[in-house]
Amino acid sequence: xxxxxxxxxxxxxxxxxxxxxxxxxxxxxxxxxxxxxxxxxxxxxxxxxxxxxxxxxxxxxxxxxxxxxxxxxxxxxxxxxxxxxxxxxxxxxxxxxxxxxxxxxxxxxxxxxxxxxxxxxxxxxxxxxxxxxxxxxxxxxxxxxxxxxxxxxxxxxxxxxxxxxxxxxxxxxxxxxxxxxxxxxxxxxxxxxxxxxxxxxxxxxxxxxxxxxxxxxxxxxxxxxxxxxxxxxxxxxxxxxxxxxxxxxxxxxxxxxxxxxxxxxxxxxxxxxxxxxxxxxxxxxxxxxxxxxxxxxxxxxxxxxxxxxxxxxxxxxxxxxxxxxxxxxxxxxxxxxxxxxxxxxxxxxxxxxxxxxxxxxxxxxxxxxxxxxxxxxxxxxxxxxxxxxxxxxxxxxxxxxxxxxxxxxxxxxxxxxxxxxxxxxxxxxxxxxxxxxxxxxxxxxxxxxxxxxxxxxxxxxxxxxxxxxxxxxxxxxxxxxxxxxxxxxxxxxxxxxxxxxxxxxxxxxxxxxxxxxxxxxxxxxxxxxxxxxxxxxxx
Amino acid sequence: xxxxxxxxxxxxxxxxxxxxxxxxxxxxxxxxxxxxxxxxxxxxxxxxxxxxxxxxxxxxxxxxxxxxxxxxxxxxxxxxxxxxxxxxxxxxxxxxxxxxxxxxxxxxxxxxxxxxxxxxxxxxxxxxxxxxxxxxxxxxxxxxxxxxxxxxxxxxxxxxxxxxxxxxxxxxxxxxxxxxxxxxxxxxxxxxxxxxxxxxxxxxxxxxxxxxxxxxxxxxxxxxxxxxxxxxxxxxxxxxxxxxxxxxxxxxxxxxxxxxxxxxxxxxxxxxxxxxxxxxxxxxxxxxxxxxxxxxxxxxxxxxxxxxxxxxxxxxxxxxxxxxxxxxx
Numbered sequence: 001x002x003x004x005x006x007x008x009x010x011x012x013x014x015x016x017x018x019x020x021x022x023x024x025x026x027x028x029x030x031x032x033x034x035x036x037x038x039x040x041x042x043x044x045x046x047x048x049x050x051x052x053x054x055x056x057x058x059x060x061x062x063x064x065x066x067x068x069x070x071x072x073x074x075x076x077x078x079x080x081x082x083x084x085x086x087x088x089x090x091x092x093x094x095x096x097x098x099x100x101x102x103x104x105x106x107x108x109x110x111x112x113x114x115x116x117x118x119x120x121x122x123x124x125x126x127x128x129x130x131x132x133x134x135x136x137x138x139x140x141x142x143x144x145x146x147x148x149x150x151x152x153x154x155x156x157x158x159x160x161x162x163x164x165x166x167x168x169x170x171x172x173x174x175x176x177x178x179x180x181x182x183x184x185x186x187x188x189x190x191x192x193x194x195x196x197x198x199x200x201x202x203x204x205x206x207x208x209x210x211x212x213x214x215x216x217x218x219x220x221x222x223x224x225x226x227x228x229x230x231x232x233x234x235x236x237x238x239x240x241x242x243x244x245x246x247x248x249x250x251x252x253x254x255x256x257x258x259x260x261x262x263x264x265x266x267x268x269x270x271x272x273x274x275x276x277x278x279x280x281x282x283x284x285x286x287x288x289x290x291x292x293x294x295x296x297x298x299x300x301x302x303x304x305x306x307x308x309x310x311x312x313x314x315x316x317x318x319x320x321x322x323x324x325x326x327x328x329x330x331x332x333x334x335x336x337x338x339x340x341x342x343x344x345x346x347x348x349x350x351x352x353x354x355x356x357x358x359x360x361x362x363x364x365x366x367x368x369x370x371x372x373x374x375x376x377x378x379x380x381x382x383x384x385x386x387x388x389x390x391x392x393x394x395x396x397x398x399x400x401x402x403x404x405x406x407x408x409x410x411x412x413x414x415x416x417x418x419x420x421x422x423x424x425x426x427x428x429x430x431x432x433x434x435x436x437x438x439x440x441x442x443x444x445x446x447x448x449x450x451x452x453x454x455x456x457x458x459x460x461x462x463x464x465x466x467x468x469x470x471x472x473x474x475x476x477x478x479x480x481x482x483x484x485x486x487x488x489x490x491x492x493x494x495x496x497x498x499x500x501x502x503x504x505x506x507x508x509x510x511x512x513x514x515x516x517x518x519x520x521x522x523x524x525x526x527x528x529x530x531x532x533x534x535x536x537x538x539x
Numbered sequence: 540x541x542x543x544x545x546x547x548x549x550x551x552x553x554x555x556x557x558x559x560x561x562x563x564x565x566x567x568x569x570x571x572x573x574x575x576x577x578x579x580x581x582x583x584x585x586x587x588x589x590x591x592x593x594x595x596x597x598x599x600x601x602x603x604x605x606x607x608x609x610x611x612x613x614x615x616x617x618x619x620x621x622x623x624x625x626x627x628x629x630x631x632x633x634x635x636x637x638x639x640x641x642x643x644x645x646x647x648x649x650x651x652x653x654x655x656x657x658x659x660x661x662x663x664x665x666x667x668x669x670x671x672x673x674x675x676x677x678x679x680x681x682x683x684x685x686x687x688x689x690x691x692x693x694x695x696x697x698x699x700x701x702x703x704x705x706x707x708x709x710x711x712x713x714x715x716x717x718x719x720x721x722x723x724x725x726x727x728x729x730x731x732x733x734x735x736x737x738x739x740x741x742x743x744x745x746x747x748x749x750x751x752x753x754x755x756x757x758x759x760x761x762x763x764x765x766x767x768x769x770x771x772x773x774x775x776x777x778x779x780x781x782x783x784x785x786x787x788x789x790x791x792x793x794x795x796x797x798x799x800x801x802x803x804x805x806x807x808x809x810x811x812x813x814x815x816x817x818x819x820x821x822x823x824x825x826x827x828x829x830x831x832x833x834x835x836x837x838x839x840x841x842x843x844x845x846x847x848x849x850x851x852x853x854x855x856x857x858x859x860x861x862x863x864x865x866x867x868x
Contacts (some may be wrong), residue, residue: 121655138588210634210638211815236714239818242810434583454589457582
């Protein structure tokens, strides 16, 4: 059984050899004094999901986004409060009426094939790819009327109407800049470059073995001098939860993103000597976990019944016993991440079985001889064990107030079909992001004109409220932040009163990583940041 | 030998309508499942619009009628084209060609250890009948027979990877290790041990029990008694006279089960993150990626036909009476 001992030693030897060659090469250029971060090393990510493509300009899928964000560049980056910072764009101006956004690009940015990145690449990416083909294209770029490129280093976005969240859409996870010379004139969705991407970001694509892994190498001509620090990123797909935990425990992977280590194991794993857990870096998603009700059918069409269910669920219990304390109890339909717009001052439904019973009585649901008021089915999102347990908890709680619940389970396509195509449900658990700005993440769930049959993660409830429609439009176009906040507070109060969805938790996904890895979570986009600052601390 | 050639070609001809039936049946069953690939992909993307879903449906040809879709698919299969994966945006033939050898490696090693180990343990158990060793083998094989595959796999990982750190936890190679030649082979071998052991365990237990039972029966037969009476060594009696007959039952089972192993490989490939065909097919179900699923099922059907044929041929070698029967027929 020394075979594996040899294997491991051998791997270390190879890494040492690679590192040796690289440090020999870097002797030529002495490191700058201000660079505290150390060069070198490999980052091995152990992820749950395989990318569907490596061009995340076509999809917001998790796997594609986690890899593409390292390969492509973007106009802007953001600090923890979503305030823009320069990236490919070194300066920018917004006209006072909010209709013209002018970006001045750096002149030293090249794609990995050596061609320069210019304004025409930005224009092509937005008008030919992101706006028409990306699932969030309409939300991000719907207001864009046209783009001017007066010279190769200036891009001017002209908007049809002011769009308040517009300055927040230029992060690499939403808006990668694609090489026009590779995509122009081709069938963009089926371009071979989608599997062998050419970007301008800190890491260069090396190989993708489907079902197994993706390897990225350091981009030596990255426009931020001295970055990135890592030599290589290996993104590995480990579908089984228990195996993923074992892989992190045995040191075969260095970083496990997006709750790849289940909350059930989190407390044990984070106490391992070389492990760290964080819930930061998911602020850009601002996830809310909720129950969404089908308002088309009795008895959920009666708001008193929805409120009764709200009173019957102890959110704290759910947080502590099902999510093992990781996350936050939700007070309303907006995540508290959006500090400028969030308010807890909305109608609350504290845990009270008495109140629940009273409301059900008022709604005319009388108990039968067996104590049952009504028999009903529930569905749950098939995205993990927590949701099965949540469904069990809800069934037990509602039994106490006379609602006899049967839980139905289905796989993901079946669940999409049932909730958004057939509308054949009473309620289902779900989680949805408010994203970088509530005007980007929220309207699809509440604005009546956006309820489209057959499209998952939109208004399944049949919630229609003309006032809400108007307020969301106002929020999107209001440029004054104080006035915008007032509109959002109004929206939150109405949604908490009407209760088309019952918010339960603000989810906080976890990232696990090695203690000697630094600058892992560089901003609110977390694993969707470019990783150009991450480095290994030498012992 | 000529009769063998004729026999094989006749059997292959008979397989054609069988495979055609399998294609139509699979196609129909898959389309009966709720949900469709466009909406599934759109859902995975998180925030899609109706235009996005429509575009995908058109792209995938899902806006056509069921009959039209089936006809188009069948005409492509006849020309050796298994279609285009919705999810991977790549030809199905290429996807399967890339994954199949990996699954065959896993199955081959798992199967070899199941048959070799099972037969050896079975013979031993039959010979040691009534002793503690024989009883131990019987009990152990019964336990292994009843153990869920994934649980056994996880226990192996916990013991050999997490506790002892002898073997890697998952994958087929050390990713990012640029080994070549012998080093690479060694690396793959180290990665193969746990998943192959897991995959083969159930069958090992089965063949142990099967071999034991048929050995016990065979040993008591007259011709074995005669062989012993002739003064042949015990070793020769067991291996040449008894085992050869006892193996017939094992070969029958093994031939049928080789195809079932594809099912087992789904679990094993998931637990060990093995980038093989079992996982490809399993994920295709979860994604409603019809072309990949249909292509994989077709390849499995072909494998079943071929394995059954090989089993029949193997009979002939083990038992001359079967060959004689063929000639007479």
